[in-house]
Amino acid sequence: MKKINLLKIVLLLCSYAVFSQNNDKIKEYTSLSEALREPEKVLRLNLSNQNINLSNENWSKFINLEYLSLKNDHLKEIPSAISNIKSLKTIDLSNNDFTNLPEGFSNLTNLEEIYLNEEKNMNLPKTLSILSKLPKLKSLHLENDNLSVLPNELLKFKNLESLYLNNNKFKEIPKLEALDHLKYLDLKDNNINPELQDMKNLNFGFKINF
Template sequence: MKKLNYTFAFIFLISNMIFGQDNEKNKEFNSLSEALKNPEKVIRLNLSNQEINVTDEQWLQFINLEYLTLKNDRLKQIPIAITKIKSLKVLDLSGNDFIKLPEEISNLTNLEEIYLNDEKNMNLPKTLSTLAKLPNLKTLHLENDNLSKLPSEILEFKSLENLYLNQNKFKKIPEIQTLDHIKYLDLRGNDIKPELQDMKNLNFGFKINF
């Protein structure tokens, strides 16, 4: 009986350890001052809707950061130090005032998803050329960017699987069939004619959502 109790106690201890690790990984910091107390433990950092003032030295302390959002921070330029955080997998830059992304963003070789929503002043061709250099980028958000067509630079992407073009001004389905790695295209909130929407039943090789 004692052996059984020891077994249950051991299982309980291991479960708590695993659960605690998961909780720590999923914890999202919304305060820079709190995050900087133990920056090496920060996995998710949400600094959206803030007036941020972060030095390069502070950015480089987040050695395990995987998720970062700077949404609606009125940034005119992206801090270059962010491009040195190699652990980043998700980056949300929506709702800022920059024209293009720095070339150095191609250093984020582990980046899988980027949000560039509500960026109506962005130079999209240059931005796409820069992003196309990211080897693991699988998901791109260009929602509510006042787009009516996609520049040819979109065809430079080598690993893109999901493309979100919601709430733009497309009147027809963008011609991206040559991107044979695309799995999902979101066109909700565009002015796609009903007869063109019926084309989603054709074999494009990827799913389209209207």
């Protein structure tokens, strides 16, 4: 009898563990219409690779949204109302057709990471000027943006820890001493002299990936 009761307890604990694990998985919404039915429940919204019109949406409904992807959506403008998502921590705007970010993006005070990869039309100085006002931004992705130099606006960033410059046209390591919080710089697949790559073990104050 004791063995049977012990077995029941073990099975009960296993069932609880599986249930808890399933509950811990955060649902990622991929349909805007579905997300808008219960916007307060949406933490992750992935609208990448979709041909959608976002200009008239009330983004302020997403009071708990932390991750938003608009990657590969061919957007000529980023909706200014996105700046009303105060909970947003990560946004992916890669591979679109916009020139400027909305000025209101400086209101995304909880934003920690932004992807701006494959943005050949983007006004980078103006974009960086807006993003430099974000107090919690730690990770900036500027991969495959046809860059050979960085504008001075980047040096205004106060808390940037990771900078991704992969697949650009840099011929030397950018001077980033002013970014005193920087921990990681990715320069893989650029045109940097192999002799400079041999310097990767020197103390730059941050880790460099070639």
